[in-house]
Amino acid sequence: MASGKCFTDLPDVLLLEIFSYLNIEDLAMSVQHVNSHWQNVSQDSSLWKNQTFSPGCKMTDEEIARHLRNMPALQAFCPSGRINTEVVVDTLCRYCIDIRYIEFKYFHELSNSRLHEILKKYLNLEEISIPLPIEDQLHFADLVGQLQNLITLIFHARNVTVADGVLRAIADGCPSLECLDLGFAQFPNQEVEYFLEKKGQQLCYFKYTGYMSKVAHRLLTECANLRVLTYKHCNEDLPSTDIHRLSKLSEMECLRLICISEGRTQDVSTIFKNQSMSKLYTLDICYCSDFDSTSLAVILTNCPQLESFAVRDCLLTDEGFQYIGNCKDLEYLDISGCPLITDKAMLYIGAGCPNLSYLNIANCLQLTNKGIEYICSGCQTLKKLDMQNCREMTDDVMKHIIRCKQLEVLELSCNCQLLGIHFHLIPSNLIHLTALYAMDCFSLDEKCISKLKEEMPHLLIVKNSIKKGETDVNVEDDTVYIYKEL
Numbered sequence: 001m002a003s004g005k006c007f008t009d010l011p012d013v014l015l016l017e018i019f020s021y022l023n024i025e026d027l028a029m030s031v032q033h034v035n036s037h038w039q040n041v042s043q044d045s046s047l048w049k050n051q052t053f054s055p056g057c058k059m060t061d062e063e064i065a066r067h068l069r070n071m072p073a074l075q076a077f078c079p080s081g082r083i084n085t086e087v088v089v090d091t092l093c094r095y096c097i098d099i100r101y102i103e104f105k106y107f108h109e110l111s112n113s114r115l116h117e118i119l120k121k122y123l124n125l126e127e128i129s130i131p132l133p134i135e136d137q138l139h140f141a142d143l144v145g146q147l148q149n150l151i152t153l154i155f156h157a158r159n160v161t162v163a164d165g166v167l168r169a170i171a172d173g174c175p176s177l178e179c180l181d182l183g184f185a186q187f188p189n190q191e192v193e194y195f196l197e198k199k200g201q202q203l204c205y206f207k208y209t210g211y212m213s214k215v216a217h218r219l220l221t222e223c224a225n226l227r228v229l230t231y232k233h234c235n236e237d238l239p240s241t242d243i244h245r246l247s248k249l250s251e252m253e254c255l256r257l258i259c260i261s262e263g264r265t266q267d268v269s270t271i272f273k274n275q276s277m278s279k280l281y282t283l284d285i286c287y288c289s290d291f292d293s294t295s296l297a298v299i300l301t302n303c304p305q306l307e308s309f310a311v312r313d314c315l316l317t318d319e320g321f322q323y324i325g326n327c328k329d330l331e332y333l334d335i336s337g338c339p340l341i342t343d344k345a346m347l348y349i350g351a352g353c354p355n356l357s358y359l360n361i362a363n364c365l366q367l368t369n370k371g372i373e374y375i376c377s378g379c380q381t382l383k384k385l386d387m388q389n390c391r392e393m394t395d396d397v398m399k400h401i402i403r404c405k406q407l408e409v410l411e412l413s414c415n416c417q418l419l420g421i422h423f424h425l426i427p428s429n430l431i432h433l434t435a436l437y438a439m440d441c442f443s444l445d446e447k448c449i450s451k452l453k454e455e456m457p458h459l460l461i462v463k464n465s466i467k468k469g470e471t472d473v474n475v476e477d478d479t480v481y482i483y484k485e486l
Contacts, residue, residue: 015041024051028070043073057081065091078103089114093121103129106156119143129154141166145173152179167191171198179205186210221245232258247276254282269295272302282308293320310334318344325352334360346371350378360386368392376400386411398422402429413439420448427455435460
């Protein structure tokens with residue numbers, strides 16, 4: 001102060017350190033308006049590298065545009081709500097000069113002209129998540145192919161017919177491409193084969209749920225660096241022995257298998273034998289009707305690094321779960337829709353999974369209070385528990401649930417025997433609980449609910465069906481199988 005210096009005269013290195021603790025709202029709408037010096041420092045690219053502008057449903061188009069005008073150094077733009085893309089994209093392209101990551105969903109109704117404007121403006125794009133256009137697809141693909149730094153390309157596509165040449169143009173360009181998600185679009189077989197042959201060795205992430213020819217399947221199993229794969233088995237003519245070829249993907253870390261046809265699940269289990277996928281930490285098997293406990297035992301024995309495991313809507317029995325203790329790091333487990341498992345499986349899980357933080361046992365119709373007792377005795381770090389439509393559960397189940405002191409989300413919907421008489425135990429025992437779902441619990445006493453609301457005003461209690469977007473709390477996230485980011 002004696003030298004006449006003040007806070008605004010701090011050197012850039014100290015200002016950068018201070019500004020690094022600010023959120024994107026502060027950087028855009030506060031500090032840069034103090035003076036020209038702070039404005040210049042606040043636009044340093046290092047401050048914006050890990051910042052994402054993701055305006056929600058409550059922000060108007062005018063508010064979004066105003067923020068964008070104050071974000072010349074913005075690198076990532078991912079609107080989560082509906083927007084007027086004509087207005088927003090025009091502002092984005094005019095004021096934000098260094099966008100590296102952009103995401104638009106199919107409901108954003110992004111016009112071809114605006115999409116092309118984005119691709120021409122931002123040649124340094126590294127990640128794109130966009131709808132696949134219905135028209136002028138070849139021109140779109142040519143523009144994407146010119147993106148020299150593009151690493152990740154994700155398509156949001158539903159019921160879109162893909163023109164010949166789209167995937168070929170992307171394969172011939174995009175020299176840095178490592179991650180490709182083709183969504184639900186159906187690409188010509190020759191295109192998929194061409195892409196895998198051209199880019200297969202540099203792929204680390206691949207998702208395709210369309211028909212895959214024998215040639216494409218073989219090329220897929222030769223993608224030696226592949227670490228994340230979503231594979232939907234749509235080829236009934238593929239020899240069962242060919243499924244085993246997936247075991248060659250020894251670097252695999254996240255794997256999702258969908259709709260493996262009846263009679264093929266034993267072939268699926270051979271993928272994991274001899275710890276051929278010993279690096280796997282996320283595995284999701286869904287809609288594979290005859291996946292059984294023998295296959296489950298093979299996986300649990302040969303994939304000791306699993307942290308996230310989902311096997312849904314399968315005919316599992318209790319026996320396979322006796323090996324679950326081999327997966328000491330398991331944090332996420334989804335076995336919903338398995339009607340044959342009983343409390344004995346819960347005994348194995350409770351004893352073998354002390355680090356479990358998420359458990360989904362919805363629609364496991366034979367489970368009783370005893371099974372929840374086993375779970376809550378051994379898995380006391382649980383944060384989310386989904387036990388909807390477990391019809392044998394009674395009010396006494398709450399005496400066991402309150403042992404999980406870290407619980408944040410509890411799903412009790414469709415359990416008609418629950419009266420709520422033990423809900424008075426929740427405020428003093430589940431102090432971290434933020435959401436309680438009790439939809440279609442027709443026997444619940446309103447007095448118990450009212451008392452709980454009074455004692456825990458912050459707690460979201462949902463008794464009626466909710467519409468998508470009404471709450472940010474979501475027990476069932478269809479992307480949760482990618483549990484741990486690479």
